[in-house]
Amino acid sequence: MEEKRIIMDDKAVGRAIARISYEIIERNKGTDDICIVGILSRGAPLGKRIAAKLMELENNDVPFGTLDITPYRDDKTDDIPQDETDISFPVRDKNVIIVDDVIFTGRSVRAAIDALIKRGRPRSIQLAVLVDRGHRELPIRPDYVGKNLPTSHSEVVKVSVTELDGSDSVAIFLKEQK
Template identity: 65%
Template structure:
């Protein structure tokens, strides 16, 4: 893969996360009954940052968890879906669940996340926050909160890098060979 462009640097990512957090708080009238669930792996890091920002703004600790969607994916065989690394140690029943992912593409990961959450309880509502929406949906999934809309070709890949995993914060577009 050949890097085409960096579309978000560290400061742009921080601004997007802050904006998403403000929008979440505004739409939900504060942090009451909120919980944040990040999709493994980079969605978890972004969700953690949103949870920290909510604490900074509201002085309220929202419940936070990591969601492994592997067992709920529709593109894997039964042997490949045995992984279950979710760490959601709180009830989602009657909560306002914010699902966080790094890149929204076809919508299949989000559908799997919805199924995974419904398998553990029935929330009051679920909302979707993504850092990058690149289009090309295959399912009727629409994010509630978007850091950046990036129209892409299907021959391109959007890669989110986070300090905690990759040593840097940025979003880049790559051209597939």
């Protein structure tokens, strides 16, 4: 893949996380009964940052966990690895905010909802994403969006996070033509 352009640098990613955090507080009237669940792999560090920002702003510990959606994906049928979910708190009757890096077709979010409901019945499930690139195949819409980024099917959105990649950024690449 050849890099097309950088859409968000580290400062823009930081501002988006702060904005999403403020919106979560406003919509939920604080952080009581909220928990954050980041989808592995890049939704997890973003979710952890949102949980930390909520703690900083509200001085209230917000439970954070990670969710492995691999066993719940509709495009995986063979050799599913062990579920690496790490949610050490009950989700029952909580307002659960699922965090992912990019929403595209909506299928990953559907898998995340299935995985979450297996662990209990939340009061509500909300969705926060760093990038919404459109092209939904399922009727799923995020509640909190860092950046709306209209793309074509021939483009790939790549989110990099410091925790996994050494720096924060969002870039668009062109798919290689076959």
